[in-house]
Amino acid sequence: MTVTEKHRHDSNLGGPTIPQRRLLATEIPGPRSRELMERRDAAVAAGVSTVLPVFIAGAGGGVLVDVDGNSLIDMGSGIAVVGVGNSATRVTKRVRRQVNDFTHTCFMVTPYEGYVDVCELLATLTPGEHPKKSALFNSGAEAVENAVKIARNATGRDAVVAFDHAYHGRTNLTMAMTAKNMPYKQGFGPFAGEVYRAPMSYPFREPVPITGEEAATRAIGVIDKQVGAGNVACVVVEPIQGEGGFVVPATGFLPALADWCREHGIVFIADEIQTGFCRTGAWFACEHENVVPDLVTMAKGMAGGLPLAGVTGRAEIMDAAHVGGLGGTYGGNPVACAAAIGAIETMQELDLVAAAREIETQMLDRLGAMAARFPAIGDVRGRGAMIAVELVRPGSTEPDPATTAMVNAACHRAGVVTLTCGTYGNVLRFLPPLVMPPALLGEALDVIEESVAEVTG
Numbered sequence: 001m002t003v004t005e006k007h008r009h010d011s012n013l014g015g016p017t018i019p020q021r022r023l024l025a026t027e028i029p030g031p032r033s034r035e036l037m038e039r040r041d042a043a044v045a046a047g048v049s050t051v052l053p054v055f056i057a058g059a060g061g062g063v064l065v066d067v068d069g070n071s072l073i074d075m076g077s078g079i080a081v082v083g084v085g086n087s088a089t090r091v092t093k094r095v096r097r098q099v100n101d102f103t104h105t106c107f108m109v110t111p112y113e114g115y116v117d118v119c120e121l122l123a124t125l126t127p128g129e130h131p132k133k134s135a136l137f138n139s140g141a142e143a144v145e146n147a148v149k150i151a152r153n154a155t156g157r158d159a160v161v162a163f164d165h166a167y168h169g170r171t172n173l174t175m176a177m178t179a180k181n182m183p184y185k186q187g188f189g190p191f192a193g194e195v196y197r198a199p200m201s202y203p204f205r206e207p208v209p210i211t212g213e214e215a216a217t218r219a220i221g222v223i224d225k226q227v228g229a230g231n232v233a234c235v236v237v238e239p240i241q242g243e244g245g246f247v248v249p250a251t252g253f254l255p256a257l258a259d260w261c262r263e264h265g266i267v268f269i270a271d272e273i274q275t276g277f278c279r280t281g282a283w284f285a286c287e288h289e290n291v292v293p294d295l296v297t298m299a300k301g302m303a304g305g306l307p308l309a310g311v312t313g314r315a316e317i318m319d320a321a322h323v324g325g326l327g328g329t330y331g332g333n334p335v336a337c338a339a340a341i342g343a344i345e346t347m348q349e350l351d352l353v354a355a356a357r358e359i360e361t362q363m364l365d366r367l368g369a370m371a372a373r374f375p376a377i378g379d380v381r382g383r384g385a386m387i388a389v390e391l392v393r394p395g396s397t398e399p400d401p402a403t404t405a406m407v408n409a410a411c412h413r414a415g416v417v418t419l420t421c422g423t424y425g426n427v428l429r430f431l432p433p434l435v436m437p438p439a440l441l442g443e444a445l446d447v448i449e450e451s452v453a454e455v456t457g
Ligand SMILES: Cc1ncc(COP(=O)(O)O)c(C=O)c1O
Pocket: 079, 139, 140, 141, 142, 144, 167, 168, 169, 170, 238, 242, 243, 271, 272, 273, 274, 299, 300
């Protein structure tokens, strides 16, 4: 049955009941996907990339099923989005109900309860016991842009500090904050001004090992000298860097930075767009070091696959912007809010914080053993279900992006959807749905091990 016929019959192709198995019915990509890729290439702008050219017909739990009948193990969650699994029951139920009631009014024109429900939940779930308020948007980049707007308005200062290896999005301001040129920035300038970059704590790549506190002192020294603390509106940091390479800063880096910001009246913004909503084995990654940010940016895992983003933070900072200064036509769309409520209920009901921690144990055990077997694996790191390996030339820390790309491709051919990342393109990253069954995760790890063996001998 073709996808169109399936849709005509209104039967579900995905959701949590989809069989949790890896099944290769054709080569990857199969003939139907190849046909669709031809149409895609003719109709879709070349700048929009594709990691794996298989077209998906249904997904749920830990698998993606393509239009050729292949069932692939999903180690990417659509880049850290479907932590609760694709088409999770509570998400689809609430979305269906909301779609039948109304699809849009624009919250700035006539409000609705779902938006307020989500803001109340965010106030409870984000770190810190202080009074909080929120504003909702459509994408991660939009949340970061708005967090910066709010911080500038609240402080009356201009400068924004971001870090080496940072990724904050693809809009003009967030491109300026993103560190890596290719592919994100090349040819897209000029970029927004008053954005400064500080050195990150990247333990694997420190020439000499330093503590988190020392790395924070180094960053603060750069900010002090090149910007001046009194000019800084906000410091924006990913508690674990995502696109930059799943960089986990040394313990002590984030708390020292947050303390320094507090001392100098600088808004400390945690970009939890990739790390939030149970992904790292805590509701938010800042919790691992008891860091309480002034503002948190969120998106991705928040709404079970629907586009929704938010900024939550200290009420007095969030309220600094004048009436009408924040918003957007679609921000906090009612269908996306319904999905977020369903996704958060799922996280609570299934205890996905605990699930992420179990995934961490399973993955670190296996990947640690692989690192001992394969000298190309220079580092294994991450938290919860946000784990990566950094591939290097054996015996050195020299990045090996070519081997990384080959291992990634071997995983794809074998039916496991993996992703790469990193400033040097040499990090293989894993972001399984938090509902991935352990046996399926074990099979994905087998394939990853076989792929490393095939490529590096
Ligand atoms: C930490 C972080 N910030 C911001 C963004 C941008 O989010 P979006 O792609 O929804 O604009 C991303 C996306 O990968 C991210 O990982």
